[in-house]
Amino acid sequence: MINTRQRYEDIEARSLAPYAMKSGESRGRQYPEAEQEFRTAFQRDRDRILHTTAFRRLEYKTQVFINYEGDYYRTRLTHTLEVAQIGRSLARALCANEDLIEAICLSHDLGHPPFGHSGEAILNKLMQGYGGFDHNKQSFRIVTKLEQRYQGWPGLNLTYEVREGIVKHETKYDVRDSEAEGFDTDKRGGIEAQIANMSDELAYNAHDLDDGLRSGLIEPEQLDDLAIWKMLKDSIGWDGRHFSEQIRHQIIRRLIGIEIDDVIRATGAKLDGLDLASPDDLQRLPYNVVTHSENLETMNRELQTFLYDCLYRHFRVVRMAVKAERFVTQLFETYIDEPNQLPPTVHAAIDHRGLQRGICDYIAGMTDRFALEEWQRLFDPFQRP
Structure with a gap:
C-alpha cells in the first residue's frame, strides 16, 4: 500500500478535530503551484523550511550560552527541534494537525540574529527610524522574501496557514502586535499556531533551567522556595541531597512531562465546553484555548521570574x-x-x-x-x- 497526498488528506478529514486545520482545506500559496502526489501541502512546507540556509545557521546561534562556551548547551537549532517535538506531542493529544504545527515550530526562530535576544535588542535600537528589528517579522521576511531558492518567486512560497502561524507567534518572552499585510489581525492564531506558541514557552522554561543547572550558574539550593521545584523533587522521590547529572535529567524530563500533561488536560477541558465547528470558529474566540491550569500557570510565572533574575541576569550572561x-x-x-x-x-x-x-x-x-x-x-x- 502507498500513502498518497489524497489518502493523507482523507485521514486528516476523519481523524482531526473540527477546529483543526486540514491540509486539503488550506487557503493555498501566494504563487500557484501544482500539488505533489505523495506529500500534503503542510508536509511540503515543513521540508522546505528544513532545507533553508536560515535553518542551518540556527546551529551556531545563541540560545542562552554562546556557542563556544560548551558543546552541550542548547543552541537556537536544538531549541527549535525541541519545540517541534513538544508541539507534535500536544498536537496528537488535541487532534490538531501535526504537520502544520511542526512547520510553524521549525520556522518560528529563523529570523533570530546572532547572540540571541541581546542581538535582537541592539539591532532594533540601531534600526530605529528605519523600521526597527523584530526576529518574528524577520522570520516572516525570510520565508517570503530573503530565501532565494526558486526561479518563479521570492521566498519559499509557503501556505497561508504556515505564514499566518509565523505572523501570530507570541510567547511571554516576545509578545508583540501580530501585524502583517494580508492577515486578519482580528482573528487569533489557529489551534496549531497556539500550540506552537505554547511549545516554545515550555521549551524555554525546561531547557533554560536545564542549561542553567548544567553550567553551575544555578545551584539546586536556589530553587528550594519554588513550588514547582518542590513538586518535581517529590514526584521523583529526591530528598534534595547529592545532586547528580542523572537527577538533573530526571527532573527536567519530569518537568516537561508535567507541563505537557497539564496543557492537554486544561486545553481539553476548555475545548469540551465550546461548540467549535471549524478552525474559523476557534480563531474568532476572544481568548486562546491552548492553556495551562491556573495552578501550574502560577508555578510557571514563579519559575520564569526566577530564571530572569538568576540566569538571564547572571553576571556572566550579562x-x-x-x-x-x-x-x-x-x-x-x-x-x-x-x-x-x-x-x-x-x-x-x-x-x-x-x-x-x-x-x-x-x-x-x-x-x-x-x-x-x-x-x-x-x-x-x-x-x-
Whole structure:
C-alpha cells in the first residue's frame, strides 16, 4: 500500500478535530503551484523550511550560552527541534494537525540574529527610524522574501496557514502586535499556531533551567522556595541531597512531562465546553484555548521570574550580552560608514532594500561564530581582511 497526498488528506478529514486545520482545506500559496502526489501541502512546507540556509545557521546561534562556551548547551537549532517535538506531542493529544504545527515550530526562530535576544535588542535600537528589528517579522521576511531558492518567486512560497502561524507567534518572552499585510489581525492564531506558541514557552522554561543547572550558574539550593521545584523533587522521590547529572535529567524530563500533561488536560477541558465547528470558529474566540491550569500557570510565572533574575541576569550572561551589543553595534556602524567593506551580494540587497535594512539583514543572518570572525577581520590589525 502507498500513502498518497489524497489518502493523507482523507485521514486528516476523519481523524482531526473540527477546529483543526486540514491540509486539503488550506487557503493555498501566494504563487500557484501544482500539488505533489505523495506529500500534503503542510508536509511540503515543513521540508522546505528544513532545507533553508536560515535553518542551518540556527546551529551556531545563541540560545542562552554562546556557542563556544560548551558543546552541550542548547543552541537556537536544538531549541527549535525541541519545540517541534513538544508541539507534535500536544498536537496528537488535541487532534490538531501535526504537520502544520511542526512547520510553524521549525520556522518560528529563523529570523533570530546572532547572540540571541541581546542581538535582537541592539539591532532594533540601531534600526530605529528605519523600521526597527523584530526576529518574528524577520522570520516572516525570510520565508517570503530573503530565501532565494526558486526561479518563479521570492521566498519559499509557503501556505497561508504556515505564514499566518509565523505572523501570530507570541510567547511571554516576545509578545508583540501580530501585524502583517494580508492577515486578519482580528482573528487569533489557529489551534496549531497556539500550540506552537505554547511549545516554545515550555521549551524555554525546561531547557533554560536545564542549561542553567548544567553550567553551575544555578545551584539546586536556589530553587528550594519554588513550588514547582518542590513538586518535581517529590514526584521523583529526591530528598534534595547529592545532586547528580542523572537527577538533573530526571527532573527536567519530569518537568516537561508535567507541563505537557497539564496543557492537554486544561486545553481539553476548555475545548469540551465550546461548540467549535471549524478552525474559523476557534480563531474568532476572544481568548486562546491552548492553556495551562491556573495552578501550574502560577508555578510557571514563579519559575520564569526566577530564571530572569538568576540566569538571564547572571553576571556572566550579562557580560556576554554587553559584549554582543558592542560587537553588533560596531559591525553595523562600520558598514554604514563604509559600505564598500561589504561583499557584492549585500550591495545587491542594499540596492533593493536600502542601506540600513540591507546591512541589518546581513548582520541578522550571521551566526555567532561568523559575527565574531567578521569583527576580528574588521578591527584586529593582525587579522587578514
